[in-house]
Amino acid sequence: MILKIDRLAVELPMPTEPDPDAAAAVQELLGGRFGEMSTLMNYTFQSFNFRGRDKAKPYYDLISNISAEEYGHIELVAATINGMLTGASDESKTNGQVGVTLPGAKGNRLSHHFIVSGLGALVANSQAQPWQGDYVFNSGDLVLDLLHNFFLESGARAQKIRVYEMTDHPIARQMLGYLLVRGGVHQVAYAKALEELTGVEVPKLLNIPDIPNSKFPETRQWEERGLHRVLYRFSPDDYRDVNQIWKGPHPEDGKEVEVVDGPPDGAPRPDTPAELGIGAPGYERGFLEEIASRLVSGRR
Numbered sequence: 001m002i003l004k005i006d007r008l009a010v011e012l013p014m015p016t017e018p019d020p021d022a023a024a025a026v027q028e029l030l031g032g033r034f035g036e037m038s039t040l041m042n043y044t045f046q047s048f049n050f051r052g053r054d055k056a057k058p059y060y061d062l063i064s065n066i067s068a069e070e071y072g073h074i075e076l077v078a079a080t081i082n083g084m085l086t087g088a089s090d091e092s093k094t095n096g097q098v099g100v101t102l103p104g105a106k107g108n109r110l111s112h113h114f115i116v117s118g119l120g121a122l123v124a125n126s127q128a129q130p131w132q133g134d135y136v137f138n139s140g141d142l143v144l145d146l147l148h149n150f151f152l153e154s155g156a157r158a159q160k161i162r163v164y165e166m167t168d169h170p171i172a173r174q175m176l177g178y179l180l181v182r183g184g185v186h187q188v189a190y191a192k193a194l195e196e197l198t199g200v201e202v203p204k205l206l207n208i209p210d211i212p213n214s215k216f217p218e219t220r221q222w223e224e225r226g227l228h229r230v231l232y233r234f235s236p237d238d239y240r241d242v243n244q245i246w247k248g249p250h251p252e253d254g255k256e257v258e259v260v261d262g263p264p265d266g267a268p269r270p271d272t273p274a275e276l277g278i279g280a281p282g283y284e285r286g287f288l289e290e291i292a293s294r295l296v297s298g299r300r
């Protein structure tokens with residue numbers, strides 16, 4: 001079961017200008033092979049299919065617990081895409097009839113956002129290719145699965161850095177700064193898990209790619225709060241053995257890592273306004289507000 005809290009992991013600044021082409025690039029971080037859909041589903045199915053949990057419970061707890069955070073990362077990337085697409089349609093109408101409200105949309109490199117999803121995030125990569133179930137790797141061999149997870153987090157980090165270099169859009173940079181830090185936690189966690197299990201000093205491979213998070217201005221606020229050393233425990237009572245793996249010094253600053261019970265405080269979800277130029281939500285202006293007001297007040 002998933003406890004869903006109606007907040008985002010961090011506050012996202014609502015943009016004053018849309019950037020559909022940059023939103024297309026961010027799609028890779030949601031539905032690409034190394035995107036947040038992949039991290040969620042890889043760890044989720046590895047936890048579903050984990051055999052011999054009693055003998056290897058700390059590793060089961062780690063994989064299960066990290067999968068819960070990835071759900072929130074999907075939500076954060078989707079909210080970023082929605083924000084970058086807000087204002088990308090034209091509400092103009094002619095003589096009461098729907099006019100040519102999307103004249104520039106055909107020039108954007110991902111027309112799926114305009115045609116298919118109503119200016120919303122897609123379960124797809126930056127080329128609008130759907131996320132695929134065969135991106136999930138679950139071998140049944142714990143060392144192999146942990147190696148894959150370390151590889152997956154490393155590939156995800158490389159792509160986040162490339163998308164970072166493609167756009168300076170403030171909502172994208174805010175999301176990327178936070179996820180570089182949080183993805184780094186998962187990367188270090190899987191490295192520590194492999195070291196505990198095999199004796200091999202996997203943390204010596206970090207960072208992959210070899211660029212410390214401190215090089216990015218948008219990561220500093222989170223690292224100054226120590227979030228690169230925090231592993232959240234997303235359960236009231238379970239997954240307590242993650243502290244058998246998430247312990248010791250952080251490989252970058254040498255300070256002790258810690259497990260924090262409960263999710264991050266989070267921030268209110270930004271309200272994305274209607275995009276009447278694409279018929280979303282598809283009712284006359286004020287109609288939904290009137291219906292919602294009646295529901296809240298109990299009127300019929």
